[in-house]
Amino acid sequence: MSGGRSLVDRDGAAVWHPYTQMKTRPAPLAIARGQGVYLYTEDGRKILDGISSWWVNIHGHSHPRLNQAIADQARELEHVIFAGCTHRPAVELAEKLVAVLPRGLTRVFYSDNGSTAVEVAAKMAVQYWLNRGEPRRQRFVALHHAYHGDTVGTMSVSELSVFTQAFTPLLFPVERAHAPYCYRCPLGLDRATCGIACLGDLDAKLAALGDEAAGVIVEPMLQGAGGMIMWPHEFLAGVRRLCDRHGTLMIADEVLTGFGRTGRLFACEHAGVSPDIICLSKALTAGYLPMAVTVATEAVYDAFLSDDRMKTFFHGHSFTANPLACAVAIASLDLFLEEDRLARVRRLETQLVEGLGRLRDLSIVGDVRVIGGVGAVELVRDRASKDGGGYLDALGPTLSAAFLERGVLLRPLGNVLYFMPPYVIADDEVAWVIDQIRAVLERVNYSDS
Ligand SMILES: Cc1ncc(COP(=O)(O)O)c(C=O)c1O
Numbered sequence: 001m002s003g004g005r006s007l008v009d010r011d012g013a014a015v016w017h018p019y020t021q022m023k024t025r026p027a028p029l030a031i032a033r034g035q036g037v038y039l040y041t042e043d044g045r046k047i048l049d050g051i052s053s054w055w056v057n058i059h060g061h062s063h064p065r066l067n068q069a070i071a072d073q074a075r076e077l078e079h080v081i082f083a084g085c086t087h088r089p090a091v092e093l094a095e096k097l098v099a100v101l102p103r104g105l106t107r108v109f110y111s112d113n114g115s116t117a118v119e120v121a122a123k124m125a126v127q128y129w130l131n132r133g134e135p136r137r138q139r140f141v142a143l144h145h146a147y148h149g150d151t152v153g154t155m156s157v158s159e160l161s162v163f164t165q166a167f168t169p170l171l172f173p174v175e176r177a178h179a180p181y182c183y184r185c186p187l188g189l190d191r192a193t194c195g196i197a198c199l200g201d202l203d204a205k206l207a208a209l210g211d212e213a214a215g216v217i218v219e220p221m222l223q224g225a226g227g228m229i230m231w232p233h234e235f236l237a238g239v240r241r242l243c244d245r246h247g248t249l250m251i252a253d254e255v256l257t258g259f260g261r262t263g264r265l266f267a268c269e270h271a272g273v274s275p276d277i278i279c280l281s282k283a284l285t286a287g288y289l290p291m292a293v294t295v296a297t298e299a300v301y302d303a304f305l306s307d308d309r310m311k312t313f314f315h316g317h318s319f320t321a322n323p324l325a326c327a328v329a330i331a332s333l334d335l336f337l338e339e340d341r342l343a344r345v346r347r348l349e350t351q352l353v354e355g356l357g358r359l360r361d362l363s364i365v366g367d368v369r370v371i372g373g374v375g376a377v378e379l380v381r382d383r384a385s386k387d388g389g390g391y392l393d394a395l396g397p398t399l400s401a402a403f404l405e406r407g408v409l410l411r412p413l414g415n416v417l418y419f420m421p422p423y424v425i426a427d428d429e430v431a432w433v434i435d436q437i438r439a440v441l442e443r444v445n446y447s448d449s
Helices: 007-014 062-077 090-099 114-129 152-157 165-170 199-212 233-246 267-271 298-302 323-338 340-362 395-405 427-443
Strands: 031-033 037-043 045-048 105-111 139-143 175-177 213-220 249-253 277-280 290-296 367-369 374-379 416-419
Touching: 031 175, 045 427, 062 323, 090 105, 090 290, 105 114, 105 298, 114 152, 114 213, 114 249, 114 277, 114 290, 114 298, 139 152, 139 199, 152 165, 152 416, 175 199, 199 213, 213 233, 233 249, 233 267, 267 416, 290 298, 340 367, 340 374, 340 427, 374 427, 395 427, 416 427
Parallel strands: 139 175, 139 213, 213 249, 249 277
Antiparallel strands: 031 037, 037 045, 105 290, 277 290, 367 374, 374 416
8 A cells, every 4th residue: 555545546647557458357367476376466366377367377376496596696697788797597508498499509599578589580581581692581481370579670570460460550460370270270171171271371472472482470370469370280280391392481479389388398309300490488587577589590690690791780779688687587497397298287187187078978079189289179159150150259358257256367358258367376276277178168158247
């Protein structure tokens, strides 16, 4: 309290929240502290963080080892310009990342968040071709249902949607190819017999672009904000194959999938492929501090080496390679490997497959999808038409409120409800959340919203 006013009242007077209609929003949760998988509100409620605080948290909140790493680093060096200077945490983190990344990704470029990681990748790709004497290669192919961020460049390569509609005049043109959204197959085929025919669209789009294609950008295996769409690994292998066949760059946006979320350290591993450029953020710092990396192959990097200073990559941010963020990222990666988080994510996957799979008996459930530590339930008005209402359907907020009452923070993407907890969640906590999901879904229907 300050001057007798609650935090929520003061927030209402001074703060503007992301992705929030401030006129009609419910009061925000005033979070006083976090511990493990729980958030504790000012008014004494204990809430399980079922979305890893926007998909960033992996080891739980306020982890002693990570807290210590930041405190130790703050005593040594809090920040320094990264053009013309370097420091131990940045070098050490780059070395550790290169050691675990898919083969060939060797040059680490630091930035601040997931959007900038992708923005950097797009700029890097365009200048790569320019520096190599192919200035016509400026066009990207992205996939339907893609989400790559909220800056102008990343909105351009994202699907045109409610997120981007107001900004359409600012966006650059992008070719869009089918995504393997099997529940709503763009070709109306069945996965058992389709032969991944949807890849043909990417092939056609690349052929049409010819020597104008700078790159293909994808969220490997899991398209997140576009609806938690999970891929057959054959599609990912096909993306790599087509990029090679058409002689263009493959950019993997692993901002969400990186660091174990899909059950492999990086989602590209599901198909055994290495992209030319990978983008990482979110779990990179275990959800502690905003930082991102865009990691390129030596071949991409080499195209920027020149006596001609115009071939320099002119991109950078004030907080590039912030030492505190690097220090916590190093500690997070060490913890991840020492405590075998991947084994935990795989067990979580089994629990989600079994627990969420049982929800198929509810008529509101159209599809259940699971990959690694992410479980999604796509809700529909009617199974035959598969009408789900979309992102702005009132069902989403109705569900969120019902889950909060039961002590779980879940934030459906419209009619797609998903559960993505920090990896350290215990087995009985997973079972409890699934029970809450069943209880809420048994009571809700579209006409309530
Ligand atoms: C795949 C993907 N790329 C990029 C972003 C943008 O990251 P940020 O919100 O840190 O800018 C997100 C965020 O959800 C994402 O899921």
